[in-house]
Amino acid sequence: xxxxxxxxxxxxxxxxxxxxxxxMTESFQGNENVAYITTKPxxxxxxxxxxxxxxxxxxxxxxVKPRLVEVNLELDNLLTLGGSYxxxxxxxxxxxxxxxxxxxxxxxxxxxxxxxxxxLVPKGRLVIMTPAVLVSDNEGPLxxxxxxxxxxxxxxxxxxxxxxxxxxxxLTKSFVDIDKREITHMMLIRAHKSGSRSKNTEKIKIVNxx
Numbered sequence: 001x002x003x004x005x006x007x008x009x010x011x012x013x014x015x016x017x018x019x020x021x022x023x024m025t026e027s028f029q030g031n032e033n034v035a036y037i038t039t040k041p042x043x044x045x046x047x048x049x050x051x052x053x054x055x056x057x058x059x060x061x062x063x064v065k066p067r068l069v070e071v072n073l074e075l076d077n078l079l080t081l082g083g084s085y086x087x088x089x090x091x092x093x094x095x096x097x098x099x100x101x102x103x104x105x106x107x108x109x110x111x112x113x114x115x116x117x118x119x120l121v122p123k124g125r126l127v128i129m130t131p132a133v134l135v136s137d138n139e140g141p142l143x144x145x146x147x148x149x150x151x152x153x154x155x156x157x158x159x160x161x162x163x164x165x166x167x168x169x170x171l172t173k174s175f176v177d178i179d180k181r182e183i184t185h186m187m188l189i190r191a192h193k194s195g196s197r198s199k200n201t202e203k204i205k206i207v208n209x210x
Contacts, residue, residue, distance in 0.1 A: 021051050027125075034095065036049060036101070037101065038063075038065050038101040039102070053077060059077060064084070067082040085115070093120070098127065102131075113170045117174040123193065124192070126190070128187075132182050132187040174194050176194050177191060
């Protein structure tokens with residue numbers, strides 16, 4: 001779409017999405033197995049996966065999506081699988097990093113978090129990238145385009161939001177070192193699989209960045 005063309009035209013420092021990608025991948029060694037989970041039609045995901053692909057010369061990206069969502073990406077280390085947030089067709093203790101685009105519905109949240117915990121290696125990491133409106137009622141101070149604003153209004157109208165307290169409660173049962181950052185309208189949540197880092201499962205660090 002036009003929004004994807006706009007992103008492709010920008011320098012890496014020209015849009016918050018690129019900063020989000022950097023935060024997702026800053027600790028990559030280049031040989032990780034990454035699960036990228038989404039249920040939405042492609043667009044921005046093509047940009048994200050292409051950039052992640054460049055950082056994984058010896059790794060592999062497993063794209064998990066509903067079978068009806070079409071993908072037009074041909075990358076040598078990309079494998080596409082039919083699945084969902086709470087049903088990921090990968091073996092236990094296999095994935096180094098999960099990138100979840102948006103969030104499952106509230107009634108599926110706990111099942112999804114348990115599934116993510118299952119497929120992650122003992123030192124595995126989780127990254128969730130979602131419009132902040134999904135987990136917060138606050139308006140961001142800046143707009144990143146009509147595309148996102150239209151998306152946010154549709155989410156509000158359809159009631160497709162997740163209670164932040166329920167999300168935090170689900171995550172702290174399986175993950176530690178939970179870090180939340182808001183960059184314009186987007187929220188990035190990063191965490192480590194429980195037992196791999198800090199023993200404090202209650203503390204959630206929140207970084208708000210306009």
